[in-house]
Structures are given as C-alpha cells and as structure tokens.
Amino acid sequence: MKAILRWALCLIVAGFALEVFFVARIAAMAAIDPQSTAFQRSEAWQLATAGRRNGERDWKQRWVPYSQISDTLKRAVIASEDDQFIYHQGVEWEAIERAWQRNAKAEQLAARRAAKMRARGKEPRPPQLRGGSTITQQLAKNLLLSGERTLLRKGQELVLATALELLLDKERILEIYLNSVEWGEGVFGAEAAAQHYFRKPASRLGAGEAARLAVMLPSPKLYERRAGSAYLTGRAATIAARMQSAELP
Template sequence: MGMAGAVDKHAGAPVAAASKRGRRRWHWLWKLPLLLALLSVVQVLALRFVDPPFSAFMAIRQFEALRAGDTGFRVAYDWRDLEDIAPSLPLAAVAAEDQNFARHRGFDLEAIERALEHNARGGRVRGGSTISQQLAKNLFLWSGRSWVRKGLEAWYTLLLEALWPKQRILEVYVNVAEFGDGIYGAQAAARSYWGKDAAALTAGESARLAAVLPSPRRYSAHQPGPWVQRRAQWIQRNMRNLGGEAWLRQLE
C-alpha cells in the first residue's frame, strides 16, 4: 500500500503543474482587455497633442488599392491646423453632420431617434452619428455594421470626448474626413478640386465638401449633381442659422 501511495503521489504532480500553468494563462487572458483599454487611452491622449500622420481609413484605402493591383495609387493627405483652414469648412461640417456638436458629450440621442423614425418610413437611409463618433470610426477603426465595431466606436467616442477639447475634435475631423476617393482632409480637397489652400475655401465650396460627407466616393464636390447642390444650399442655410463663423468661438 505504501508503494502504491507513493506512485499515485508522483503521478499527480504533472497534472497539478499543468493545472497551474493553465490558471496562469487564464490570468493573462483576463488582463488582456484591461491592457487593450489602457493602450487605447494612451493612443487617444497622445493624439490630442500629436497630429495624426494617417488614419485607419487611409491605411485601409491604400491597402485596397494595392490589393487591386493599383500600385500608383496614393492617398492625398496634408495636415493643416485649424487656424490655417477657412472657418467656413468646420462650420459647414457641423451644420451638415452635427448641429448639437457643442452641447452633446459624444452621442446625440435626439438625432439618433429622428434617424430611426426617418429610416422606418423608408427612402434614403439617414444616420444619427455625431462628428465625434465619425472621427472615432475614421481615425481608429473600419467601416461596417458589426456590433464589435459599433462597440469600439462607442468606446473611442467616450475617450475623445473625455480627453480632447471640442476644438481639437473638430480640427482632426476636418483633416481626416474623406472628401473624395483617396482625398482626405481640407487641404487635400482644396488643392485637388480648386487648386487653392484650405485657408482660401469659400462658404459655397465648404458647403459642397460637407455635402458629400455621407458618401464621398459616390458624390462629387467639384462637379456637384442636383442632390449635392440642394444639400449644399441646405447646409449654407444651417450655417447662417447657427450664427455664422462666430459660432466657432464658443469652442475656444
């Protein structure tokens, strides 16, 4: 009996060791979400002070071109500080996409409710995303409708609103928003379409750029069709209703 007991004791040692190693692995898996959350906080905080060299959407578009064999394709992107962009463009973006931008904390529940009611009636689908949500998606994520992507978008939106001032959110947004296929930001759009710097954009040009934001690869700001023209006129009315460029001063 003594020898049998000794054998059983030694036979159980490898099992116990394996169980301990398994617990250690699960211990690290439990910490992984916390580590990723911490990295995202550091990422967002750093970009409050460092201008992004590219966005996730830019990287994805460049990869799509390479995968299609278009080796000559290059993303057009040229950062400009907010003071070097015509005030009419950020104002037009707010007038077109998020008129409650100055008041909400990342999510506009009223806009979401209106969008749901509109979409339930059929016709052209309308979104309820704020500028903060759109920036979170464009800068860090990918397009799509999965719950994972929407969850990450909500998380990054909360971080942007908590760690950045509104003025910085708007500045980065007008620099990374897509205004045409492969054309990102105010300066690239102004140079590509009108051969001028972003500081020289007129109110009409800014309104047309904002008008194509829902689908910049489908609509053209440079050669606007009837829908873009009507939307641009509506945006200019909203710009005046907001109080014109003086509205931007409340973000300072």
C-alpha cells in the same frame, strides 16, 4: 471548464489592454498630430490589393493647423454633420434613436419595393440608411476602428467618442476630423480637398465651396463622381443658408 475560464480571462485581459492602447493613443493626440487613421490604412490596402499603388491618382493629404482651415468650412461641416457639436459630450442619443426609427421605416419600404422589383425581374437597390453619428463618433470610428457594421463595433465607437471628449477639447477634435476625413478616392483632409476640387488652400474657401465639400461627407466617392448632381447642388444651397448659425468651438 478550467480551459474555458482561462480563455475567457485571456479575452477580458486582451480587451482591457486594447482599451488602454486606444485611450493612450487618444491622449497623445492632444499634442501629436496623427500620421494616419485606421480608415486611411484600410483604403490604402484596398487600393494596393486592387493592383494600384496608392490608387491611379496620387494620394493627397496635408495636415494644416486649425487656424489655416477657413471658418466657412468649419461652419458648413458642423451645419451638415452635427449642428449640436459644441454642446454634446460625444454622443447624441436622441439623434441615434431618430436614425434608428428612420432606418426601420426605410428598410420596410425597401423590402416592399424589392418584392415588386424582383417580380419584374429587376435587381433591387439597398435602402439608404443614416447613422445618426456625431462628428466625434465619426472621428472615433475613422481613427481607430474597422468599417464593419456590428453592435460590438458601434459600442466601441461610443466608448471611444466619450474618451475623445474627455481627453481633447472641441477645437482639437474638429481639427483632427477636418484633417483626416475622406473627401474622395485618395483625398483626405480639408487642405487636400480644397486643392483637389477648387485649386486653392483650405484657408480661402468661400461659403458655396465649403457647403459643397460638407455635403459630400456622407458619401464622398459617390459625390466625387456626381459633382454636378441636382441633389448635391440643392443640398449645398441649404447648408450655405444654415451655416451662419453654426457655432464654432
């Protein structure tokens, strides 16, 4: 029994120490630009273990200040990913609840379709699920956490999103997000994305270009391969129409 208690105490202390480490890193980001994120390091490792040195394509990322990212891209990303960004405190519980409800329906529908497809000897496709995450939650996950989908990791994401909102202002959160988010294989940040897709700096992106980049964010590698898809074009037009109403920090 004493051994079990000692192990439990060690786990609690380790968990607390990890939280302190995370909070200290977030606090430092008020003044220091993060050199890389947990997600980026994971991507680099996967590319390396696949036998490629930083991928067949050169790794692209260059940090630019908030003022050197066009307002059109900021508005497009907010309109596409988190239209309540400047108002919430890091987590939108109603959005999470709506996402859970949509995902439950999607999984039920997918299960019925899968049964029919298996009966025909075809391999079913997994359902498309939505996370309901805010920009702050996405940043917390990309910066510090693994990509696994567990309740423990989701709980950690919510805690870190709250810490980000307490320790950094909205402008800084958006600046770090836009400089670190993935926009294709080996393409990270707004400047790299603007140069890669449009051969221009992020400061000069037009409304249509910004909307296309914003729409790519949920599945950047997929849309990189399907740049001319009807969905991407249609969704980009919708975001372009909505982005003027998006409020910036």
